[in-house]
Amino acid sequence: MAESVAVVLTGSGGAGVMTAGQMLLEAAAKAGYYGLMTRSSGPQIRGGEAAALVRLSTRPVAVHDDSFDLLVAFDWSNVGRFAPELPLSSDSLVLSDPAQGEMPQEIAAYGPRVAEMAFGKLAKTIKGGRPNMIGLGAVAKLIGLPLEPLLEVVTEALKRKGAEAQDASAAGIRAGAAAAAEIGGPATLDPAPEGGVERWNISGNEAAGLGAVRGGIRFVAAYPITPATEVLEWLAPNLADLGGVLVQAEDEIASINMCLGASFGGLPSLTATSGPGLALMLESFGLGIASETPIVVVDVMRGGPSTGIPTKSEQSDLNIAVYGMHGDAPHLVLAPNAIEDCVFTTQWAVHLAETLQAPAIVLSDQMMGQARAVVPRPADISFMSRRLVAEPCAEGEVYNRYALTASGVSPMAVPGTQGCMYTADGLEHTERGIPSSLAGDHLAQLDKRKAKLTDYDVGDHWADTEGEGSVAVLTWGSTTAPVREALARLRRDGKKIRLISVRLLTPVQPEKMAAALDGVDKLLVIEQSHEAQFFHFLRAYYDLPAEVEVFNRPGPLPIRPGEIVERLKPWMS
Amino acid sequence: MAESVAVVLTGSGGAGVMTAGQMLLEAAAKAGYYGLMTRSSGPQIRGGEAAALVRLSTRPVAVHDDSFDLLVAFDWSNVGRFAPELPLSSDSLVLSDPAQGEMPQEIAAYGPRVAEMAFGKLAKTIKGGRPNMIGLGAVAKLIGLPLEPLLEVVTEALKRKGAEAQDASAAGIRAGAAAAAEIGGPATLDPAPEGGVERWNISGNEAAGLGAVRGGIRFVAAYPITPATEVLEWLAPNLADLGGVLVQAEDEIASINMCLGASFGGLPSLTATSGPGLALMLESFGLGIASETPIVVVDVMRGGPSTGIPTKSEQSDLNIAVYGMHGDAPHLVLAPNAIEDCVFTTQWAVHLAETLQAPAIVLSDQMMGQARAVVPRPADISFMSRRLVAEPCAEGEVYNRYALTASGVSPMAVPGTQGCMYTADGLEHTERGIPSSLAGDHLAQLDKRKAKLTDYDVGDHWADTEGEGSVAVLTWGSTTAPVREALARLRRDGKKIRLISVRLLTPVQPEKMAAALDGVDKLLVIEQSHEAQFFHFLRAYYDLPAEVEVFNRPGPLPIRPGEIVERLKPWMS
Amino acid sequence: MTAQPLTAKDYKSDTKPIWCPGCGDYSVLAAVTKALAELQLPKEKVAVVSGIGCSSRIPAYVAAYGFHGVHGRALAVASGVKLARPDLTVWAFGGDGDGLSIGGNHFLHSCRRNVDMTYVLMDNQVYGMTKGQASPTTEPDWCESKLTPKGPQVTPIRPLHLALACGANFVARGFSGDPNGLAKMIVEASKHPGFSFVQVLSPCVTFRAEQRNWKQLVHESEDAEEVASDVPEAMRRLAADDGFATGILYAGDRPVYQPMHPAVTELAAIERRFAS
Amino acid sequence: MTAQPLTAKDYKSDTKPIWCPGCGDYSVLAAVTKALAELQLPKEKVAVVSGIGCSSRIPAYVAAYGFHGVHGRALAVASGVKLARPDLTVWAFGGDGDGLSIGGNHFLHSCRRNVDMTYVLMDNQVYGMTKGQASPTTEPDWCESKLTPKGPQVTPIRPLHLALACGANFVARGFSGDPNGLAKMIVEASKHPGFSFVQVLSPCVTFRAEQRNWKQLVHESEDAEEVASDVPEAMRRLAADDGFATGILYAGDRPVYQPMHPAVTELAAIERRFAS
Numbered sequence A, B: 001m002a003e004s005v006a007v008v009l010t011g012s013g014g015a016g017v018m019t020a021g022q023m024l025l026e027a028a029a030k031a032g033y034y035g036l037m038t039r040s041s042g043p044q045i046r047g048g049e050a051a052a053l054v055r056l057s058t059r060p061v062a063v064h065d066d067s068f069d070l071l072v073a074f075d076w077s078n079v080g081r082f083a084p085e086l087p088l089s090s091d092s093l094v095l096s097d098p099a100q101g102e103m104p105q106e107i108a109a110y111g112p113r114v115a116e117m118a119f120g121k122l123a124k125t126i127k128g129g130r131p132n133m134i135g136l137g138a139v140a141k142l143i144g145l146p147l148e149p150l151l152e153v154v155t156e157a158l159k160r161k162g163a164e165a166q167d168a169s170a171a172g173i174r175a176g177a178a179a180a181a182e183i184g185g186p187a188t189l190d191p192a193p194e195g196g197v198e199r200w201n202i203s204g205n206e207a208a209g210l211g212a213v214r215g216g217i218r219f220v221a222a223y224p225i226t227p228a229t230e231v232l233e234w235l236a237p238n239l240a241d242l243g244g245v246l247v248q249a250e251d252e253i254a255s256i257n258m259c260l261g262a263s264f265g266g267l268p269s270l271t272a273t274s275g276p277g278l279a280l281m282l283e284s285f286g287l288g289i290a291s292e293t294p295i296v297v298v299d300v301m302r303g304g305p306s307t308g309i310p311t312k313s314e315q316s317d318l319n320i321a322v323y324g325m326h327g328d329a330p331h332l333v334l335a336p337n338a339i340e341d342c343v344f345t346t347q348w349a350v351h352l353a354e355t356l357q358a359p360a361i362v363l364s365d366q367m368m369g370q371a372r373a374v375v376p377r378p379a380d381i382s383f384m385s386r387r388l389v390a391e392p393c394a395e396g397e398v399y400n401r402y403a404l405t406a407s408g409v410s411p412m413a414v415p416g417t418q419g420c421m422y423t424a425d426g427l428e429h430t431e432r433g434i435p436s437s438l439a440g441d442h443l444a445q446l447d448k449r450k451a452k453l454t455d456y457d458v459g460d461h462w463a464d465t466e467g468e469g470s471v472a473v474l475t476w477g478s479t480t481a482p483v484r485e486a487l488a489r490l491r492r493d494g495k496k497i498r499l500i501s502v503r504l505l506t507p508v509q510p511e512k513m514a515a516a517l518d519g520v521d522k523l524l525v526i527e528q529s530h531e532a533q534f535f536h537f538l539r540a541y542y543d544l545p546a547e548v549e550v551f552n553r554p555g556p557l558p559i560r561p562g563e564i565v566e567r568l569k570p571w572m573s
Numbered sequence C, D: 001m002t003a004q005p006l007t008a009k010d011y012k013s014d015t016k017p018i019w020c021p022g023c024g025d026y027s028v029l030a031a032v033t034k035a036l037a038e039l040q041l042p043k044e045k046v047a048v049v050s051g052i053g054c055s056s057r058i059p060a061y062v063a064a065y066g067f068h069g070v071h072g073r074a075l076a077v078a079s080g081v082k083l084a085r086p087d088l089t090v091w092a093f094g095g096d097g098d099g100l101s102i103g104g105n106h107f108l109h110s111c112r113r114n115v116d117m118t119y120v121l122m123d124n125q126v127y128g129m130t131k132g133q134a135s136p137t138t139e140p141d142w143c144e145s146k147l148t149p150k151g152p153q154v155t156p157i158r159p160l161h162l163a164l165a166c167g168a169n170f171v172a173r174g175f176s177g178d179p180n181g182l183a184k185m186i187v188e189a190s191k192h193p194g195f196s197f198v199q200v201l202s203p204c205v206t207f208r209a210e211q212r213n214w215k216q217l218v219h220e221s222e223d224a225e226e227v228a229s230d231v232p233e234a235m236r237r238l239a240a241d242d243g244f245a246t247g248i249l250y251a252g253d254r255p256v257y258q259p260m261h262p263a264v265t266e267l268a269a270i271e272r273r274f275a276s
């Protein structure tokens, strides 16, 4: 019996592994389990080799395990190239179709147990039968997932295709399950937990979209880019339904400038992109900073530099997000640390941007963004404050858009407000908003734009912290998931260890960090970047314990819980 | 008698203060002096208030003094707004025209000695006479500059206007000098040094242009922007004469991409811009990194963020230059530390970019770029290595554009080379240049692109270091000039102190820095940035002594030598 | 409340322009305030958006809401304002460099997107702000810039041709030397639904002093009485254009892009779709 | 040396395209290699430049020097190559998104700058690479993208109109379904001095499966025999264009932009001017 079971389905383009993976996840959800699914595919636009990586569990899971328990290969076309992404152990079971030839060398090298199943032949015994349905049935049987919910999901999914297709699939699933009866499964799922926790099936990109609208975003202008497009695809119809709008712009520069215009007009505005698009937006992002126009930019990070690896994850846009603007340009940078946290962090980003009249960048990544998980429904949060707007001015009253206030935040007049006409400006300016090159005005406005961020009390959300002890792991973003799992394992072994996962990258929070690190004498920084960008950022702005190590690696391979446990072991006495 | 004398000429648009300032500088050069001139003007495009700030000296001067000895005001229109840029002392002399009304409060507040001279009236006594020539004559007399060279310069400058104009100006100068005879000058220049050092009259922007062509740049594509335009204005005709070309592109994105294309074609290529333009270039700069196409971007920094203060200097583009690209993107960042060093540093940047097949950013600034100095002729340097090009390949031989070599630098085939056809790519790639999303290829190429920079021995040029002792000042760029002068003053008082002015910002040089800091226990970091960008960059990448202080201030006011001396005094026992 | 009608002066802010004495832009500003008075728009319901350049300084001089953005992006900002706030009157301004060089892509796409706003291109065939370089409308043999000492050597953009080809819904040319005529033209442009484009010949007296004699060259278009409502006809008229004929060339009736509609769902209903 | 003439196959690299089976881009590639064989250009004297998109993958599949740049910037890179290396034959490729959406400004300015190179726009009226969003050439009522569920609602760009209005020196439309005809057209484009523009209708069978029947819609232009040499005439012909007429529409004779000339000075002479 196992708390979690990990399955990979692979095959070439037409094999339908993605559909099968999705159905498996949904069926597990119906059965009361939690789960996670990610995808991998070859370089072809369509029809190349593909893999659906699914983990099912009795508790929420945010990351894949160190290895997969079961690999089902409908065919072997180029599956070898995925091998590093599909770690197996000698306990793993590989199930493949003898008609499809030899298991590739790279997979065989893991030394898994091997079994055969003639998916193709079995499918042919059923009218309209498909190998992927045979495979699905086999998987259910092998991991102890009840067939009922699977049949329900498949029937539901094929509603539009009619009864014949539904019956064929159901028959396939049953046939696969029957054929697998002889084969010993690699692990059997513990029974699903009882009780009525509402569970959602959501991807990180959808979650970011939802966080945006929860935060009040009603205007989006954007240009498609992998792996951020699904944020936009979710937002477009839903914004329309909510009385907002998504505009597909001619490029990223237009996108962010449309957002600035809409936000100037009073509507909370957002755009989503990935590294190359973020790079193009930076000049205008700076305009948001100087003119104090709130906007949110979601960057779903992918491998870099340049076009890099568009379909794979990496945490290497930290530098550009934190430091990428010309001039002294304080702004907000936030990062969700799990799929469901994309809801909260994006919502919080909107809240902070609007409250502080400052542009924000949300650093999600391909790993979170394109993964789909079954998770407990993300809690409803409602923040109290909103954009501070100016009241109408009487004739003769002067409205100072950039007034120096105690908080650094000045009431912003929304067009339509009588008597408060002003010109938003990216040139340095007086309190009134008139361009000025005087040292005094420059310093006053620089101080203001900085202080409004650093003086604001962000409360506890700046980081997720857990655990105790003198050893800590400091991480951020999607790397938090394997760290959490690694630390949970260590704690299960009675070890004491702390986690600090930074959600608010800027403005930096030196006091809160000092408190979080109080008593820590050994620190491991973990991140997915070749240059150890996070580590250097921490060095620049925080005082770290004397003994600091860094575990950094570029994408696309994720950092796995087991590796983290290994890295920490020497410190775990 | 004084080693150096500092003069300001101010007046409204038509007063000709810039012309007069330039003539003063040239005349001093002719007389054997060194000097420096900077400008300040109001927000009007043309015709607003203006100030020419001139310092003349028996030795090269790279920065203005703590205060000016002589202020000549042809009129007072809005001169008050310049006051913070024109510090005076009680020893200073203000010379103004009684017909032009009261000295502004802000100037009077310095408590200078005041004298009157009726520039306007005196000019009217000469046919075609102009007040600025009267003023020039007076300045020469008051600071002990011989009239002869001044008359020569003026005569030369007015050659095209004919003898009448020449005579009028000469008469004006003589009249001014005569009128000043009664007034005690604030300081008299020491006699000019003897000996035939070749001296140049050059601006930092011209110097950057010269460094570029010395380095071999023959292709420039650019879009005008203040304060970088003069780099381009110098390059355009001179490149044409040298068989190269400058293309005015439609925008900065086109500029950098044209440079990439030209460099791919084998021609060393450069563009020049300022912060907003640099921001627009970053996506494509990353393409240069990933595709290993050398290019040089000169960023003449101005006040930021956003449009900021286009005509004023600031050192606040360090962050964007070092960190502004998405992905892990190692590249070169260099900064000249004086007007004449713009020649060397730009040339070196071209050399490094070409040798390492990596894009480089040169961070100059408005202060250096638009200042004009009389300096010793910058030495000729010739670097030995050049771009490593590939030899033709025979039929059947495979050319690996991105071959993993010991140095990380791979021979680059220039189009036209037989058998080496390859595709330069911003996608991650194999050694061959074929797109790849495999972890192994990504890591290998990331390692290569990093190692070729970090493993290269940059020799001594990485920084200018001078002095000894346990106290050091660490600075960069144009701030080096006041630091040098401050340290010279302290040394004259017998104090020991070190200077480290970093010329090569990235790749970082931890060993060289450790050696330079060896024995230092007190460190003052000095920079012109509100966020202390340089200080945080140093923290991120270098181990600094336990006691570190930062003296940072945003632009536009320059940091003055006297202020630095004051900051250091407590450490000077 | 029967308020006094607002005069042109009421639409002038108290900020003093930084323009050179004699710059054509002063008259464009005059035309703008006259047009606003003609339209009697409440000041707070007008948004004036621009990029960077001498001409782009205009928002601060108008008593309305303004956005002085970055170089070349005026139309994108203005589109955002109008899409988010259909109740506002949105006018964008900029120079030939701002709008046609760095901003060319937004010009192209704004023409075809057809958001209901007016774009006034203040064309002086030079980059005034950066002290006199060639712009996309500069003659190929203009040699006064040190950047292009032999002239730009490139065929100039003809803004009206381009606007028509890109699908602008209203295309006109005015002259700063005739602020009253220009005011009327801006009024028409503003009233016309969709994206209205007005090229204004506005001399730069500092870097193109010869433009002072544009007043001799400018003339009313022969077809001025009869505005073309069909693109090929407008193109035909342009074939003979000398660049100085003023008037409204074209007014079309393409549908306006205004994709924002009232809400039809509550967020809770959307969230329920995630439940599994 | 009397070498064998090179065949189309010799111009194919050994890299396997990532395109979907049936994609029109395969035939564009075939046409390109045929055109190269027709021209017998030495492989090392050809530079093939592109941006990002399915279509932009083409450089790696041609046995020539290639630059697969970033999205939208192919024409700027290609201009740089040609300006620096007038001896090379430079061909730029890209999709309708790459060339007309994000890259619109470079298209506009490349047309007017008239560098001697050829630009092949592989138009499938969709963003293929990012899985099927509307491009600037997509019909306003195409509702298959989740980003624009009610269709883009914007008038499409007509690439030939735009190229003409911007000053392209050679304007043609081809079809990937006729690789031989397309090869000839590319040969003509490449031979013609200045900036040559070829729009190629190249179906995306994955996201615009209905484009498979373009072969029924495509027809040779009625004016195909007689290439227009004057812009208004070409514009007139376009007025009746249904978007599927193939052929060379226009070939002009504007001067080519090639500003690089042999050196006339030594650096030392230039340096002496600084001496004071």
Ligand SMILES: Cc1ncc(C[n+]2csc(CCOP(=O)(O)OP(=O)(O)O)c2C)c(N)n1
Binding pocket: B223, B224, B225, B226, B252, B276, B277, B280, B307, C052, C053, C054, C055, C056, C070, C071, C094, C095, C096, C097, C098, C099, C122, C124, C126, C127, C128, C129, C130, C135, C204
């Ligand atoms: C990104 C960027 N590039 C360049 C500049 C420099 N710049 C400011 S205004 C301008 C051109 C102005 O010309 P135009 O738009 O015709 O306006 P004009 O001054 O002639 O009215 C340029 C190139 C800038 N501010 N930002």
Ligand SMILES: Cc1ncc(C[n+]2csc(CCOP(=O)(O)OP(=O)(O)O)c2C)c(N)n1
Binding pocket: A223, A224, A225, A226, A252, A276, A277, A280, A307, D052, D053, D054, D055, D056, D070, D071, D094, D095, D096, D097, D098, D099, D122, D124, D126, D127, D128, D129, D130, D135, D204
């Ligand atoms: C700066 C930037 N923005 C967005 C993208 C994402 N992207 C890649 S290709 C593409 C559009 C492709 O469409 P098209 O140019 O028509 O080529 P096709 O794939 O249809 O051949 C987009 C939006 C990117 N790579 N870079």
Ligand code: SF4
Binding pocket: B045, B046, C018, C019, C020, C022, C023, C024, C025, C054, C055, C124, C128, C129, C203, C204, C205, C206, C207
């Ligand atoms: S430089 Fe030209 S455009 Fe600018 S304000 Fe002066 S006259 Fe007007």
Ligand code: SF4
Binding pocket: A045, A046, D018, D019, D020, D022, D023, D024, D025, D054, D055, D124, D128, D129, D203, D204, D205, D206, D207
């Ligand atoms: S997605 Fe469309 S354009 Fe791209 S390769 Fe497939 S068929 Fe061709």
Ligand SMILES: [Mg+2]
Binding pocket: C053, C095, C096, C097, C122, C123, C124, C125, C126, C127, C128, C135
């Ligand atoms: Mg202009």
Ligand SMILES: [Mg+2]
Binding pocket: D053, D095, D096, D097, D122, D123, D124, D125, D126, D127, D128, D135
């Ligand atoms: Mg396309």
